[in-house]
Structures are given as C-alpha cells and as structure tokens.
Amino acid sequence: MENLLEVKNLSADIEEGRILHGVSLSLRDGETHVLMGPNGAGKSTLGHVLMGNPVYHVTGGQVLFNGEDVTDYSADKRAKLGMFLSFQNPLEVPGLTLESFLRNAIREKTGQPLKIFTFKKELEAAMELLQMDESYATRDLNVGFSGGEKKKAEILQLMMLKPQLAILDETDSGLDVDAVRTVSESIRKYQQQMKGALLIITHSTRILESLHVDYTHILVRGHLVRTGDASLVEEINEHGFEKYIEEEQKQEQAAGEVR
Amino acid sequence: MNEQDVRDIDRSLYDFKDDESDFYRIREGLTRETVLQISEEKHDPAWMRDFRLRSLEIYEALSVPQWGPSIEGLNMENIATYVRANTDMKGSWDEVPEDIKNTFEKLGIPQAERESLAGVGAQYDSELVYHNVKDEVAAQGVVYTDMESALTGDYADMVREYFMKLVPPTDHKFAALHGAVWSGGSFVYVPKGVKVDIPLQSYFRLNAKGAGQFEHTLIIVDEGADLHFIEGCSAPKYNIANLHAGCVELYVKKNARLRYSTIENWSKNMYNLNTKRALVEENARMEWVSGSFGSHTSYLYPTTILKGDRSHCEFTGITFAGEGQNLDTGAKMIHTGKRTSSYINSKSISKSGGVSTYRSSIFIAKGATGAKSSVDCASLMLDDISRSDTIPAMDVRTNDADVGHEAKIGRISDEAIFYLMSRGISESEARAMIVSGFASPVSKELPLEYAAEMNNLIKLELENG
Incomplete structure (x- = not known):
C-alpha cells in the first residue's frame, strides 16, 4: 500500500538555528502513529513543518502526501489535500465566531456550498460528544476559552473538517482527567468511524490509553532516534527518555567522527 | 463578511466621474463676493446672508489648527466652494438627469431606498438632486427635507433657532468656513413620541474636481421620539485636493433616541474636516456608529453634550487608514447633567504606511455627579510601515465619577x-x-447592507497592495 504521509530526510531551521535533522517517517492511510520525546526535542516543530508553517524554513528533504510533493505548499493547500494540525496553543480570533469559522473552512475546503441543515446537525452531535456547551458555537473563536475548551474546540474542528490525516500537537496538555477521556472518545471516533490517520504528538501517555496505536517514534534533539510499535509507549512510560537521549548523543558522536 | 459573497468588488464602483461641462461652478477661492454670489444663487433669507458674511469674517480671523495632521496640501484658492449640476431637486428618481441617476444607481441608492429605507436624500456636489420620504413616514408627521427648503418653509423658524447654535462658526476655522459657504444637506424633525421604524438616509456625492462640499445636517428628535439616520459619502479620485467641511447638528430631546450612522468613503484626495455634534437631554440616548475609510486627511471627532440628567451616549467607530492616508478620528463626550453615562468603542486599522490616530476627550463638568464613562480603543497595524497612535484626554471635575480607559495596539x-x-x-x-x-x-451595529458595504471596503483595502 502506498504511504499517506512520507517524510524523507526532512531538515528545517528557524532564525535561532537548526531544529530538525534529517527526519524520515512514513505513515499509511488509517494508521495511528505516536511521536514522543523529551521537551524541546522538536516534536511541535515537526508538526508545524508538516503543516507548512512559514516561520520554519525547510533546508532539506521532502514531505509527500498521497504521493504528492507538498514540501513547498502553503498551509491552506495542504489542508485542502486532507491534512490537519490541532494546535498546542490555539490562536484567538476576536469577532469571528467558531461556527462561522467552521462554515467558512468547510466551504473553502470542499469548494461546495454548505448544506446548512446537515452542518448544524453534525455540529450539534460533535459538540455533544465533546461535552461542549452549544453556546461555544456562537462565541468568538477561542476568545476567553479555557485551555481545555480550546483543545476541545480543536478536536471539534477535526470532527467537522474530517481530514485524512490529523496531527495532534499536545492535545492532552492542560486537560484534566475527565476532559482527556472525553477528547479521546472523539479522537477514537475519528480513528474508527472516519478511518482517519493520526500523528499524535505527546510527551505524556494519558491520551493514548483508549486509542489503538500502530507505531511510535521517538524524537530527541531534532533526530528521530527510534521507531517501534505500541509497546514503545509502555517502555517510555516506565523508563522515560534517558536511554534515547544517550542514544542520540552516541549517534551524533559517531556521525561527527565520520564527518 | 462571511455570510455574504463579497468578492469581485471593483474600485471603479466609487471612482467613476461624470462630465461637469454644463454645471454651474463658482470660481475658485473665497472672497466676500463669492459668498454673496452663493447666497444669491441660493435665494437665502436676509438673516442667512448676514450669517454667511459674519462667518467669513470669523474664518479670516481664525488660524488653521496646528495640533493635527498637516493640511498644507489644501489651498482654498484652488477650491470651488459651490458647484451645481444643471438640475433642480426631484422627488422621483425618474426625473433625475440620466448621468446623475446612473451615479446613484451604481452606488445602490435607489435600490436601498426601495428595500430598506424610510426616506432618502441624495446630494450631488453642492445641491440635493433627489429627496423623497415614504408616505407612511410623512403621515407620522416626520419632516425630512433638504436644508434649503427648510430654511424658507414651514419650519423656517425652527431652523433659524437651531442652525449652527451647537457648532457656532467661532468653534474653529472650518466651522466658520462652513457657515460662510454651506449648501445642501438635510433637515429632519421627528415629532414628540414618533418612532420611525426604518432608517432615513442621506447620500453625499462630490463629483466635481477641486471642489468643496459643505452640506449641513440638522436633526431634531423631539421628546420620546426615535430615529435612525444614515449618511453615506463618496467621491471619484482626482489628483488635486477636494474639501469636505460638512456640519452635523443633532438635538435629542427628553426620553428620545437617535442613532446616527456614517459610512464615509471619500476618495483619497479629500480633506475631510467635518464637524458633528449632538446635544442630549434628560434620559435621552444618542448612538453614533461611524466608519471612516476614505479621504486623504481626516479630522473627525463627533461630540456629544450629555446635558440632561441620566442621558446616555454610545460611540462605536472604526477607521481604516491605507497608503497615503492620515486619519485623525475619535470622539468627545461632555458630561454636564447628573448620572450621565458614555461609552466609546473605537477600532482603528492601518496599512501600507497609513497613519491612524485615535483622539478622544472626556470632560466631566463640576456638578455632573454620578457620571460614568468608559473608553475602549484598539488598533491593528497590518505591517511594519504603518502607524497607529492613541491620544486620549480626560478632564474630570467631580469626585464620584466612574471613568475607565483601555487601549490596545497590536499587529496582525x-x-x-x-x-x-x-x-x-x-x-x-x-x-x-x-x-x-x-x-x-x-459592523454588528450597522444595518445588514451597510455592514456588507463596510466589509467590502475592508476587503478592497486589503486587496490594494
């Protein structure tokens, strides 16, 4: 089967320096991958680079989505192809209601006029599953939302936009135990009913408890040091990242000697 | 914006200009003779002719304001203060000359009148070319007419009693200029207890090159009455300066409410030196909604005098300064009655080197006990070369006033x-x-069609450059 997402030897930098070093990974349609790593490893950066955040400069490598080279595509073009990024810190947009934003986004994405009735039904159902009060639909996007509400609003967008691949950047951070459970349930629905693929970026494992995981990747200081199956999550849970931090240092030393 | 289709807007919507070959145009410059000539053209009553001449003397004695944006590019020697198309005022669009009617058709005025307005006045250069009010509104006793008719008609005494009393010619140089050469504008009287359900509108179009427009708007909303008045303005762009020095005087009597909405889209060679003032009596309510998009330079600070006890005023405004524009806008609140309240919500956007300044003044007089005032202003700069300033002034002379101010300046x-x-x-x-x-x-405060127009203007500004 062809890969849905293929990251080939991707390097990226930002003004302060290089932050991704030749990262490669591939993900097939419908699969769930987890990207773990210590703080500052570049996990969020990878998520943003995959989505095309212009703050980062790709200095090498390629990103293929459904076989199409999207490395130079703007974020809206990637979204239209079926990519989605749930933000760790969703932005506030005063004067733009969540509902009006969703309608616009769906219209832009599909290029079709919106079927208002279907949209309303779907929105209602998605909000109910997320245990979001319906008043949020008419509130300005993320303005005055608590951290948890913002994360729920991200997953609500995921449910409504139905991308083929969702990158979830630290969706569980800032959520209490109950909220993690609620959010996981929606993600599971996306995974199972919509057959959506996931790249879940996290440094904890709470959100993974009720989700099926196919592969786990470990990122340390911008290097992808290990790819394994779901059991890797358990291992990290017990032993932390220390072993992989050392591994990365050794690999770097070795690489240095070769150079 | 998002609910309407707002694409495919063409600047030519505002930029087309009409031929003015068969127009009556006074020669450029400002002298006693030109003022007398205007007065004669307009068949002024004697008191108005004397008023004009007195205003001219005041104009000559006053100096140009030094505290705001430069108006050096404005030379009165080059401005024709009076230009009249070859027509008189009509009560039906069918009778309006074709080219002028086309102008207003393009601006959507006849359509707006049919669909959502109780009455319309359309001014073209110095004179109104069309005026009409719906029968049912007229039947309520509402008077909506051009200023010239008002000056000699049934309400002549009322006009004389109120004309330029709120904004006297001594107020500033351009108020004096207005007093000397004013022409056109609207007079509205809403009798006691009458509530006008749908808005009245005046549209001001300045077609002539190197000309000035000096329309006078006088609105009296009598006790317990209710009115929404909308003014719109636009002009084609020329490479020489045009001047707009209009004057708006609003009287809101006891328990009455007046909402005054403006969408201003003058062309970018316009000096917009406009004066607007409202006097609000006991328990009455004044609401300003103001969108400033056009003009080269603007000085615009609608002023509200909260004279009556428990009177209230809300000002909601937005200013969008693009390339080459210096827009100095804001609001003034003068609290003199007891337990009066005012609220200012101002937004400004600057882009492509545009300068937007928010300037406000809150004055709470001695004896204006229990006053409340709150100012909330926010600026958004769309790039690094644009500028945004906030100059709020407060003068509070009571010891129990509740005054708040919040200012935010940010980038997109x-x-x-x-x-x-x-x-x-x-x-x-x-x-x-x-x-x-x-x-x-x-935009939330504007009727739907105007909100759509405002969003179109924003889009248009964003697309330019």
Whole structure:
C-alpha cells in the first residue's frame, strides 16, 4: 500500500538555528502513529513543518502526501489535500465566531456550498460528544476559552473538517482527567468511524490509553532516534527518555567522527 | 463578511466621474463676493446672508489648527466652494438627469431606498438632486427635507433657532468656513413620541474636481421620539485636493433616541474636516456608529453634550487608514447633567504606511455627579510601515465619577494567519477574516447592507497592495 504521509530526510531551521535533522517517517492511510520525546526535542516543530508553517524554513528533504510533493505548499493547500494540525496553543480570533469559522473552512475546503441543515446537525452531535456547551458555537473563536475548551474546540474542528490525516500537537496538555477521556472518545471516533490517520504528538501517555496505536517514534534533539510499535509507549512510560537521549548523543558522536 | 459573497468588488464602483461641462461652478477661492454670489444663487433669507458674511469674517480671523495632521496640501484658492449640476431637486428618481441617476444607481441608492429605507436624500456636489420620504413616514408627521427648503418653509423658524447654535462658526476655522459657504444637506424633525421604524438616509456625492462640499445636517428628535439616520459619502479620485467641511447638528430631546450612522468613503484626495455634534437631554440616548475609510486627511471627532440628567451616549467607530492616508478620528463626550453615562468603542486599522490616530476627550463638568464613562480603543497595524497612535484626554471635575480607559495596539499575528490557513483558508481570506473580526463590533451595529458595504471596503483595502 502506498504511504499517506512520507517524510524523507526532512531538515528545517528557524532564525535561532537548526531544529530538525534529517527526519524520515512514513505513515499509511488509517494508521495511528505516536511521536514522543523529551521537551524541546522538536516534536511541535515537526508538526508545524508538516503543516507548512512559514516561520520554519525547510533546508532539506521532502514531505509527500498521497504521493504528492507538498514540501513547498502553503498551509491552506495542504489542508485542502486532507491534512490537519490541532494546535498546542490555539490562536484567538476576536469577532469571528467558531461556527462561522467552521462554515467558512468547510466551504473553502470542499469548494461546495454548505448544506446548512446537515452542518448544524453534525455540529450539534460533535459538540455533544465533546461535552461542549452549544453556546461555544456562537462565541468568538477561542476568545476567553479555557485551555481545555480550546483543545476541545480543536478536536471539534477535526470532527467537522474530517481530514485524512490529523496531527495532534499536545492535545492532552492542560486537560484534566475527565476532559482527556472525553477528547479521546472523539479522537477514537475519528480513528474508527472516519478511518482517519493520526500523528499524535505527546510527551505524556494519558491520551493514548483508549486509542489503538500502530507505531511510535521517538524524537530527541531534532533526530528521530527510534521507531517501534505500541509497546514503545509502555517502555517510555516506565523508563522515560534517558536511554534515547544517550542514544542520540552516541549517534551524533559517531556521525561527527565520520564527518 | 462571511455570510455574504463579497468578492469581485471593483474600485471603479466609487471612482467613476461624470462630465461637469454644463454645471454651474463658482470660481475658485473665497472672497466676500463669492459668498454673496452663493447666497444669491441660493435665494437665502436676509438673516442667512448676514450669517454667511459674519462667518467669513470669523474664518479670516481664525488660524488653521496646528495640533493635527498637516493640511498644507489644501489651498482654498484652488477650491470651488459651490458647484451645481444643471438640475433642480426631484422627488422621483425618474426625473433625475440620466448621468446623475446612473451615479446613484451604481452606488445602490435607489435600490436601498426601495428595500430598506424610510426616506432618502441624495446630494450631488453642492445641491440635493433627489429627496423623497415614504408616505407612511410623512403621515407620522416626520419632516425630512433638504436644508434649503427648510430654511424658507414651514419650519423656517425652527431652523433659524437651531442652525449652527451647537457648532457656532467661532468653534474653529472650518466651522466658520462652513457657515460662510454651506449648501445642501438635510433637515429632519421627528415629532414628540414618533418612532420611525426604518432608517432615513442621506447620500453625499462630490463629483466635481477641486471642489468643496459643505452640506449641513440638522436633526431634531423631539421628546420620546426615535430615529435612525444614515449618511453615506463618496467621491471619484482626482489628483488635486477636494474639501469636505460638512456640519452635523443633532438635538435629542427628553426620553428620545437617535442613532446616527456614517459610512464615509471619500476618495483619497479629500480633506475631510467635518464637524458633528449632538446635544442630549434628560434620559435621552444618542448612538453614533461611524466608519471612516476614505479621504486623504481626516479630522473627525463627533461630540456629544450629555446635558440632561441620566442621558446616555454610545460611540462605536472604526477607521481604516491605507497608503497615503492620515486619519485623525475619535470622539468627545461632555458630561454636564447628573448620572450621565458614555461609552466609546473605537477600532482603528492601518496599512501600507497609513497613519491612524485615535483622539478622544472626556470632560466631566463640576456638578455632573454620578457620571460614568468608559473608553475602549484598539488598533491593528497590518505591517511594519504603518502607524497607529492613541491620544486620549480626560478632564474630570467631580469626585464620584466612574471613568475607565483601555487601549490596545497590536499587529496582525502571523501565527493567527497560519492557524486559519491550516484549516484550508487562503492567506488573503485569513487576513480579511481577522480584520473583519476586529471590525465586527462596528459592523454588528450597522444595518445588514451597510455592514456588507463596510466589509467590502475592508476587503478592497486589503486587496490594494
């Protein structure tokens, strides 16, 4: 089967320096991958680079989505192809209601006029599953939302936009135990009913408890040091990242000697 | 914005100009003779002719304000203060000359009248060319007419009693200029207890090159009455300066309510030195909604005198300064009655080197006990070369006033644009959404068609450059 997402030897930098070093990974349609790593490893950066955040400069490598080279595509073009990024810190947009934003986004994405009735039904159902009060639909996007509400609003967008691949950047951070459970349930629905693929970026494992995981990747200081199956999550849970931090240092030393 | 289709807007909507070959045009410059000539053309009563001449003397004695944006590019020697198309005022669009009617058709005025207005006045250069009020509104006793008719008609005494009493010619140089050469504008009287359900509108179009427009708007909303009045303005662009020095005087009597909405879209060679003032009596309510998009330079600070006890005023305004524009706008609140309250919500946007200044003044007089005032102003700069300033002044002479001020100046956030783009929205659309969102407290206050026009203007500004 062809890969849905293929990251080939991707390097990226930002003004302060290089932050991704030749990262490669591939993900097939419908699969769930987890990207773990210590703080500052570049996990969020990878998520943003995959989505095309212009703050980062790709200095090498390629990103293929459904076989199409999207490395130079703007974020809206990637979204239209079926990519989605749930933000760790969703932005506030005063004067733009969540509902009006969703309608616009769906219209832009599909290029079709919106079927208002279907949209309303779907929105209602998605909000109910997320245990979001319906008043949020008419509130300005993320303005005055608590951290948890913002994360729920991200997953609500995921449910409504139905991308083929969702990158979830630290969706569980800032959520209490109950909220993690609620959010996981929606993600599971996306995974199972919509057959959506996931790249879940996290440094904890709470959100993974009720989700099926196919592969786990470990990122340390911008290097992808290990790819394994779901059991890797358990291992990290017990032993932390220390072993992989050392591994990365050794690999770097070795690489240095070769150079 | 998002609910309407607002694409495919063409600047030519505002930029077309009509031939003025068969127009009556007074020669440029300002002398006693030109003022007398205007007075004669307009068949003024004697008191008005004397008023004009007195105003001219005051004009000559006063100096140009030094505290705001430069108006050096404005030379009165080059401004024709009176230009009249070859027509008189009509009560039906069919009778309006074809070219002028086409102008207003393009601006959507006849259509707006049919669909959503109780009455319309359309001024073309110095004179009104069309005026009409719906029968049912007229039957309520509402008077809506051009100033010239008002000056000699049934309400002549009322006009004389109120004309330029709130904004006397001594107020500033351009108020004096207005007193000397004013022409056109509207007179509205809403009798006691009458509530006008749908808005009245005046549209001011300045077609002539190197000309001035000096319309006078006088509105009296009598006790317990209710009115929404809308003014719109536009002009084609010329490479020499045009001047707008209108004057708006609003009287809101006991228990009455007046909402005065403006969408100003003068061309970018216009010096907009406009004066607007409202006097609000006991338990009455004044609401200003103001959108300033056009003009080269603007000085615009609608002023409200909260004279009556428990009177209230709300000002909601937005200013959008693009390339080459210096727009100095804001509001003034003067509290003299007891337990009066005022609220200012101002937004400004600057782009492509435009300068936008918010200037406000809150004055709470001695004896104006229990006053409340709150100012909330926010500025959004769309790039690094634009400028935004906030100059709020407060003078509080009571010891129990509740006064608040909040100011925010910020740039459009790249992260927010990326955020919207990551949902499939194009960059230009994302910018427009953020800017329209920023402006939404103002567009929410406008009737739907005007909110759509405002959002179109925002889009247009964002697309230019």
